[in-house]
Amino acid sequence: MAGLGTSKGPLYVGFDLGTTNSAASVFDGHEVKVVRNSAGGALTPSVVRIDGKGRTTIGQRALRFADKDPANTHREFKRLMGTAQTLAFPDAGVSKSPQELGAMVLGALRKDIEDVIGVLPERAVISVPALFELPQSSATSEAAKLAGFEQVELLQEPIASALAAGWSDNDPGAWLVYDLGGGTFDVSLLETRDGLLRVVAHDGDNFLGGRDFDRALMAWALDQIDARGQTIDRSKDAGELGRLRLAAEQAKIELSRANEVELLLDEPLVLGGQEYEVDLQLDRNILDQVCMPLVDRTLTVCERLLRSQGMRPDQLSRVVLVGGPSVMPMVRHKVAESLATDIAEGFDPMTLVAQGASLYAATAGLDGRPAASKPKSDPDAAKLWCQFPPVTADINPHVVGKVEGGAVAIASIQLDRVDSSGTATWHSPVAEVDAEGAFVLDTELVPHKVNRFLIAAKDEAGKAVATDPAEITVVHGVTIGDPPLSRSIGVA
Template sequence: MADSPLYAGFDLGTSNSAAAIFDGDQVTVIRNAQGGAVTPSVVRLDKAGRVTVGARARRMLEQDPANTATEFKRLMGTGRAIEFPAAGVSRSPEALSAEVLKALRADIADQRGVEIARAVISVPALFELPQSAATSEAARLAGFERVELLQEPIASALAAGWREDQGGAWLVYDLGGGTFDVSLLETRDGLLRVVGHDGDNFLGGRDFDWAITELCATKLGGRLARANPAHANALRTLRLAAEDAKIELSRSPRAQVSLQGPLVIDGDELEVDLELTRDEVEAACRPLVERSLEVCLRLLANHGLAAGGIAKVVLVGGPTVMPMVRAAVAARLDAAVADGLDPMTLVAQGAALYAATAGLDGRAAKSTTGSTGRRVWLQYPAVSSDLTPHVVGRFVGGAPPASVTLARGDGGWRGTPASVSPDGGFITTVTLVPRKAQQFTIEAVDAAGATLEVEPPSFTIVQGVTIGDPPLPRAIGVALASNGVQVYFERGAPLPARRTFRHKTVETVAKGGTGSVLKIPIVQGELAHAHLCRLVGTLEIPGAEIKDTVPVGSTVEVTIELDRGGRMAARALVPVIDQVFERVVHLLVPEADPAALDASIADLRRRLQAARLDSFQRRQVQAIERLDKIEARLAEAEKDIDAAHGGDADAAQKARRGLLEVDATLAEVELAHQWPQLENEARSIAIIATSQIGAYGSDAEKKLLDEVLAAIDAARAAKDPAELERQVHLARRLATAAYQRNPAAWENYFDDAASEVSTSTDLPKAEQLVKDGKAAIDRGDTEALKRIVRGLWDLQPIDVAARRMSFDSGVR
């Protein structure tokens, strides 16, 4: 086994996967047994249950498609099993991904003699939590001891920025097999920062292949339809040929699509021998490239930049090899495309570099049993852009040494002795040589100057570009019974992160009640309404597991934790019964049933028509343009729903997400139609807030109100309804906080709440609270009155329809 650390990174791609290792000096892409730098993400199970992975399996895609699976990454986290009829078994997408990981790991073992136990695996930046959890599961199934997940654009950025530290903003354009990610980055002083990212979770090389396949199908007379399950085999065969043609057209202006045997369409045999030109293929794929470029320009605009505002663009992913993609990116973004980087393996290289940053030595953890040295726990950056980073240590077990001295392995530097405190702690710095991995030895001496053995005796630091904590790609929160969202982590929050909020239950959970379950849905997304966000898990408090009945209005403390790779853990503490619940169920991408998709698209079409009519009547040109785009997205979703009816589960997921996005955009347009009401509301809340804060607010609140009023003006000027709604909400909160200092405020609140007592969810309790409230007013006990009013609020009913939309949330 190698003595120095070896860091491993894996790019588990939709179409192709790759592995790379970093030894502290060099990043090496691992070649597979066939000599390829990338391994097709294809798995075959034959009749005997034997597993074949990679290029050999890909060759069987055409001959034995029923027992050969590909693109299973797009189904990760959906809980959908893939059938292998010859062997009579089914496998989850996670299990198939595990086979790919095992193959890549075996390649490293063959070439480097090291069984990799710990590694970094890349995931698309816009992967949802269930998809990330599924990737971790794949790693566990493949036998990894520990893995960290890394967002693909960060991996590419790290690999692209590793050798050169040129400052300024730049873009990583990552068009993978199944997803598109774009990241805006900045490098300064050896530090890489992700300024922001955006993407499309369902745009990738596969869509290019389908566009070319459809072009071929049209040339063949238009008899093949994705909606027809009987055409699935013929389409699969044609698609493989289309994929080969796409690769050939990257090098030459023409390509031939010829199949060895005839295609069978509705019982008829059809010989396929077509010629495709680069112009035809580019025309077919141009709308997809345009879609990706719109995402890039949106990202730049969100950060105050425009085309021409970036120094360079790094291209990642197979489809970026197409000359048309390179040319379109350079032209529309008005930036140079970086040369000399391999778009197919850059992600794996970056993952390996990141493994070093995370201190994730690929070798299995060494046992220290039998070591006689004094044990020291060390904290130091495994990769540092700083030339003089700190090293913090603490000796544990036995008397600590008097001092420690660190010395660099090359003999070029030796630190001054750092004294060790009586409780074993010490802090010192080391001096690094730029762009190198360097080992430091730890020398410890006791008070008499005698040398002491230390475990571990040395450690390694690599000097180079480092990256700050990865940002969370999408906000995460808890859906409330009112269909609102309590945001726990904003988009861009540094990972890892952990937050706790207190909620109140909206119904009683009876002890022992088998059907009684309190749900706490966890959602991902930036929208204010829960139903427009994505449900990524549900914490459950089941009646069958509670020690005692949990009455309505009880406090629940919910904690959500995210690790550096965005993996989530959540728990709910219910203080009234002193019990903790940690089981997050349904951590799955929701099912996309074609019938439900049909109903959903019909409803969206009705809303679209109403919004269009309204926009015409109001002569809102901008809104009409947005509605046209929605129309185009609906048409696209319709094609996917057709394919879903034909049995394409991936297309069904794509349609589900597409419709969710359309729903959110439509909601924004509908909100814009309420502009006059919104403006009136903004005006009245501004008056109320100014008067309440003028009377009862602190100086700080006055300053904050000034900021909010300025933001309201800006939102009105920009005619931005979503922003105006947000600022109105802030102004209302400020006014409420100030109003509550009014001596009569709580009595007024009490009168309001008491007048609605008959609708309470627990009438006897509410009536008792009203009685207690009157007594509190009589004795002038404002603190007690506050508690009573809050208790009455907690007993107010929740709108049933709103609760249904918020995934049946049981908390407010």
């Protein structure tokens, strides 16, 4: 990621704060990158553990204790955002709110960006489910503030997904974003027209996700043990059942690539003082049968959404799948079959939301770099007023401006488009400044990129004159229509 976040250009940061896993992405105006954590992974488990000595672990390290020490290890707290519920860590004698735990995960992702890029971001975009109401959204903003961010904007997850999937495609049409996450299911109908991307409607279930698939598979495993004549008391020993659920989750993931796996526990399952060996053969057919009712529930929501808009599935131009469970072959097949629409290919469903969030940060002009790392303006520079579209589907938008002050009169202005290294790649025609100080500049944008233009002004003698601003940025891509949840937070 060399070059990202340097003083030569902006750094746009996006986060997917997920129920099960979270991810961070950065965009420098030219390339989107998913930031890997200290363990080398693109995903950070949304898990927090606080031990008896008050030590906090987050992510993959905390996940290792989910079955060994469930009382002091918490996950899926995103489902509780916006509620008054707190989660106890009894060994440490403390309780934390869901937003405090969310802040810990965001803080870990923020630190990953600093470790990889060398910049600790202060501004970012964070995605939230489409069905989040004001309390959940406000709790997410609070989590960001606790994590040390000066300013954040919230963006609905389907908008983020569609923006990432459609950044380089301005073709008109209706989209369906099918987002099956770890704890929630969202489906959104979007429309692209004349370079404008907007959410038409959305539906979903805040309590249906990949964890429900894991629980269904765990219940199947317990049924197999019952079938041996070994009756199990399923109401006790949450820690042991947690071990089985993790094994079920791992088997589910492996079946996305293999046709048959073992659902195996190295040590016997101990429930109600009784030991049970768990060594079960599991194939895709069994997995499909167990999970089909849950997939059918998601499709019922999809069909309900389309009916509410008077649409048929064959009117969709594409379906974008998001979330870990959507990787399951059965899910992909059932969605394509039920909606009679091709699945958009070539996208990582696990990181698409984070990538879209970083792209949206660019369209919002939300540079994540600390103020100290940004170039300082010249106090003696000529003051310019410039009007231009910050985001546009037009390749050749105009910049209209006026010189509003300065010690030296400006006679002409030109724009120099520069790449990520600061090298000029295109020069606009020279525009003369009239007697009123007004000027009009032509531009030429690189498609689907953030285009950075340095302002080159000269006086009557042809000598360079410093200006404020010294540069402008124009994003070529789809524009978000009526951006939802564009709420900012600030630290006074």
